[in-house]
Every structure is written in structure tokens, then in C-alpha cells.
Amino acid sequence: MIHYKNKLQVELVDLHIHVGGAVAPHIMWSLAHQQGMKLPAKTYWDFWQLITASPETVHSLEDYVNIMHQWTEKIQSSPEAIQRCVYSIIAKEYRSSNVSHIELRFNPMKRNKGGEMDLDHIIQAAVHGLDQAVLDYGAKAGLIFCLAREFPYELNEIIVRKAVRYFKWGVVGIDMAGPEKRTFESDPDFKRYVTLFQEARERGLGITVHTGETDATGPESVRQVLRDIRPERIGHGIQAAKDEALMKELAVAGTVLELCPSSNIQTRAVEGWQEFKEIVAKFKQYGVKFTINTDGPYLLRTNMKKEIELLLENDVLTEDELKQSFELARSVSFIK
Numbered sequence: 496m497i498h499y500k501n502k503l504q505v506e507l508v509d510l511h512i513h514v515g516g517a518v519a520p521h522i523m524w525s526l527a528h529q530q531g532m533k534l535p536a537k538t539y540w541d542f543w544q545l546i547t548a549s550p551e552t553v554h555s556l557e558d559y560v561n562i563m564h565q566w567t568e569k570i571q572s573s574p575e576a577i578q579r580c581v582y583s584i585i586a587k588e589y590r591s592s593n594v595s596h597i598e599l600r601f602n603p604m605k606r607n608k609g610g611e612m613d614l615d616h617i618i619q620a621a622v623h624g625l626d627q628a629v630l631d632y633g634a635k636a637g638l639i640f641c642l643a644r645e646f647p648y649e650l651n652e653i654i655v656r657k658a659v660r661y662f663k664w665g666v667v668g669i670d671m672a673g674p675e676k677r678t679f680e681s682d683p684d685f686k687r688y689v690t691l692f693q694e695a696r697e698r699g700l701g702i703t704v705h706t707g708e709t710d711a712t713g714p715e716s717v718r719q720v721l722r723d724i725r726p727e728r729i730g731h732g733i734q735a736a737k738d739e740a741l742m743k744e745l746a747v748a749g750t751v752l753e754l755c756p757s758s759n760i761q762t763r764a765v766e767g768w769q770e771f772k773e774i775v776a777k778f779k780q781y782g783v784k785f786t787i788n789t790d791g792p793y794l795l796r797t798n799m800k801k802e803i804e805l806l807l808e809n810d811v812l813t814e815d816e817l818k819q820s821f822e823l824a825r826s827v828s829f830i831k
């Protein structure tokens with residue numbers, strides 16, 4: 496039997512993976528056709544080019560987010576589509592890399608055609624897809640709902656209410672995502688967000704926040720999110736490596752950074768592997784905890800197996816350090 500045997504001999508965990516960047520292009524192609532969508536791509540290969548990132552099409556985090564916004568989110572905007580997407584991601588992560596513990600994130604309000612579709616139908620369909628994959632593959636899986644920086648507070652509040660309602664059915668946490676041009680803490684409603692996140696935590700949801708991914712925000716954003724929101728985990732947070740005091744704070748707080756190596760390189764958040772290696776070396780030096788994640792495997796043309804190989808090849812982490820990062824990932828998972 497041919498299967499991916501992971502040489503680390505430890506359970507592989509992916510805590511940071513977006514539905515918008517993780518569905519195989521052939522499934523997206525079939526879903527788009529099923530829904531009768533008009534596509535700008537005439538052939539499957541043009542479509543593949545359209546919904547995966549390449550150095551020609553992606554020059555920044557914004558370009559990357561735009562692919563998801565313009566195409567994948569639209570194609571995934573029906574109960575049938577989101578169910579198939581959630582199922583297929585968990586199944587594929589398991590088959591390609593033997594990832595058997597996965598927290599999958601998406602924004603349900605970016606899957607309901609601006610309010611035309613009923614949000615509960617979208618969410619329940621996602622939950623069905625999750626349950627089916629868990630049953631078929633024996634994987635552990637949970638959903639994280641992403642709030643959007645570009646949304647008004649009122650919409651984000653609804654997403655949190657839905658996460659609380661579906662907590663028992665597989666929603667395990669909330670996240671704040673979106674382009675970094677508009678930072679979270681500069682939002683006039685930031686104080687209301689602090690309260691909202693606190694309420695979510697009291698209801699049992701895990702908290703993670705995308706921040707410090709690019710130098711558009713820098714270490715200051717990470718610091719404020721850390722102090723005011725106090726998330727258990729931070730998405731990326733690599734800008735913290737520029738600030739010794741902040742790294743010490745992160746280490747003391749025990750906040751875990753969800754690192755996504757290929758993503759940072761593709762979006763040019765870092766120059767290349769050398770810079771990524773230096774960042775990780777700083778985190779090791781200061782005792783900042785981190786996990787390894789794929790972010791958007793299909794969009795980035797990667798998977799967990801490849802991420803592990805790249806980190807070893809580029810001497811970013813040793814096998815032992817990788818093992819530790821996956822053990823840590825399992826212990827800080829929101830799936831209980």
C-alpha cells in the first residue's frame with residue numbers, strides 16, 4: 496500500500512488553514528459548473544492558473560486575499576458547495592500528508608452571497624461536511640469562524656453569535672482576518688471587539704487573531720492585540736521578531752504563533768527562506784511558541800508534507816523541533 500508515511504512519527508496537526516485557499520481546483524471547477532457560473536477562464540488550466548497563486552499573479556498579501564475574494568468565496572457560496580469543500584479539505588489533508596487533526600477556518604458571511612442565502616443553512620452544511628469527513632477518515636476536525644477586518648462591527652458580531660450557537664456542533668473558535676491595510680486595533684470599534692472576544696471566550700470558544708503578518712502593521716499591532724484581546728494564538732505574528740520586548744511578552748504570555756511558511760514567502764511578507772529562518776531563530780532564542788501550518792495549500796500549491804520538507808531543507812527547523820511544534824499544536828488546539 497502506498498501512503499504518506501510521515502518521518503516525524505508524530506500526529507500532524509494543521510491549525511491554520513482557510514477554506515478559501517484549500518479546495519482542489521478540480522473540485523472548484525466542478526462546483527462552478529454545477530452552479531452555472533460564468534467564468535473568465537475557458538479551459539480548466541486557465542481556471543487553475545486563476546485560482547492558484549504564482550509569482551506572476553501574487554505580489555502581496557492583498558493579491559492573495561483578492562483571489563479568494565473574487566473567485567473561491569463566490570464558488571463556495573451555497574450549502575452544497577461549502578459542504579463539499581469542507582469535506583474535501585479534511586479528506587485531502589489526511590490523504591496527502593497524513594494530517595489527522597485540523598482546524599479549518601472560513602467566514603460564513605462571505606459564503607452567503609451578501610445575505611441572499613440563509614447563514615444557518617451555510618453553517619449547517621459546513622458542519623455536515625465536517626462530520627462526514629471525521630466519520631470517513633477518523634480525523635479530528637473543528638471549524639473556526641473568521642471575522643473580517645473590512646466588515647462593520649455589527650456583521651462581525653453576528654458571526655460571533657453564530658459561532659456561539661454552533662459551538663456544540665463543531666465550531667471551536669473565532670478569528671479576525673482580512674487585508675492588513677486596515678488594522679484591527681485602529682478600528683473605532685476596537686473596544687467593542689475586546690468585549691466581544693471576551694464574551695466568546697467565556698462561551699468556550701478559542702480565540703486567534705491574524706496580525707503582524709506583513710510590515711504594513713508591524714510589531715505594534717501584535718502588541719496591542721496581545722495586551723487587549725489576549726488571544727491564545729496569533730495567526731502569523733512574524734513582525735514580532737523585530738521587537739525584543741514584544742517577543743519576551745509573547746513568551747511570558749505563552750501565546751502561540753501559527754506560522755505559515757510558504758504563505759509568507761508567496762505573499763512576499765518575507766523575502767525568502769533566509770529571512771524566514773532568521774525570524775524563526777529569533778522566536779527560538781526568545782522562547783516564543785509556534786506551530787507550523789499551511790494557510791491555503793491549494794492556493795499556495797503546497798501541503799503539510801511539503802512544508803515539513805521545505806523547513807528541513809532550508810535548515811529552519813530540525814526534525815526534533817518539528818516534532819515539538821506538532822505536539823504543541825495538538826496541545827493548543829481548540830478541539831477538546
Ligand SMILES: [Zn+2]
Nearest residue numbers: 513705730790
Ligand atoms: Zn490565514
